[in-house]
Amino acid sequence: MAALIGLIVGMVVGVTSTGGGALLTPALVLIVGVPPSIAIGSDVLIASGMKLFGGGFYAIRREVHWRTVCHLAAGSIPGAAVGVWILNRIPPALLETALRRGVGVVLIVAGASLIGRTVAAHRVVPKRIPDLPVTVSLGFFTGLLVSMTSIGSGSLLLSVLSLFYPLSAQTMVGTDLVHALLLSSAATVGHSLAGRVDVGLAAAVLVGAIPGVLLGARMAIAMPERSLRAGLAVVLIAIGIQLTMFGSSRAFADPAPGEPQVETSEWPLSTR
Numbered sequence: 001m002a003a004l005i006g007l008i009v010g011m012v013v014g015v016t017s018t019g020g021g022a023l024l025t026p027a028l029v030l031i032v033g034v035p036p037s038i039a040i041g042s043d044v045l046i047a048s049g050m051k052l053f054g055g056g057f058y059a060i061r062r063e064v065h066w067r068t069v070c071h072l073a074a075g076s077i078p079g080a081a082v083g084v085w086i087l088n089r090i091p092p093a094l095l096e097t098a099l100r101r102g103v104g105v106v107l108i109v110a111g112a113s114l115i116g117r118t119v120a121a122h123r124v125v126p127k128r129i130p131d132l133p134v135t136v137s138l139g140f141f142t143g144l145l146v147s148m149t150s151i152g153s154g155s156l157l158l159s160v161l162s163l164f165y166p167l168s169a170q171t172m173v174g175t176d177l178v179h180a181l182l183l184s185s186a187a188t189v190g191h192s193l194a195g196r197v198d199v200g201l202a203a204a205v206l207v208g209a210i211p212g213v214l215l216g217a218r219m220a221i222a223m224p225e226r227s228l229r230a231g232l233a234v235v236l237i238a239i240g241i242q243l244t245m246f247g248s249s250r251a252f253a254d255p256a257p258g259e260p261q262v263e264t265s266e267w268p269l270s271t272r
Contacts, residue, residue, distance in 0.1 A: 041194070153180040
């Protein structure tokens with residue numbers, strides 16, 4: 001099941017260059033039943049593997065704006081550290097519910113940003129790259145979101161880059177992927193130290209995700225990208241509402257009166 005989810009998510013990423021964490025984390029929570037803390041920690045490791053292939057491809061083609069990557073990373077890596085620090089201080093009894101709802105809220109924002117990007121992509125033409133403090137601040141906020149929810153590097157950051165940075169479409173995607181590789185790697189270290197990364201789960205997802213990305217990249221040539229992005233935005237918003245207001249993972253749902261507590265021993269890693 002994990003490999004199949006990876007294949008589907010990888011195809012979406014290959015076609016639209018967004019939606020990796022935004023789809024994968026809720027899929028692991030709602031379909032596989034992984035606790036949100038483990039899903040988030042494992043997802044940043046999975047993202048590192050996917051971004052390594054994608055970012056390397058764009059780097060070889062010299063379609064990466066390295067100055068923007070460095071400026072974003074100057075804020076996002078400290079932001080990731082702060083995000084992990086915050087998670088480590090949330091009481092374990094509240095962590096899973098708080099993360100599930102947090103992921104839901106970020107998904108709704110990500111879906112709305114994709115709609116904005118689709119509508120405004122041809123209407124907004126930025127004149128120059130924003131000043132250094134603006135880019136570093138954007139990086140910090142992105143790092144905070146990604147380390148706490150695994151969402152934001154593609155769905156949110158790419159939307160901001162497209163609206164405010166005068167880069168070509170290819171360079172924008174390459175810049176986002178290379179920065180996401182650095183950010184995901186840093187977040188993976190933090191979550192690993194806190195015991196929130198399931199390496200086996202990540203490997204199973206990557207078995208499907210890597211060929212999915214390559215297949216999606218080929219499909220992108222023949223598919224209408226704007227329609228796909230709009231559809232993805234609607235899906236993200238719907239999942240976000242489900243997680244925020246209604247959804248609960250079967251692996252950590254509260255038991256009904258008279259039922260025994262559901263254990264999550266299949267994920268033996270610490271969720272402190």
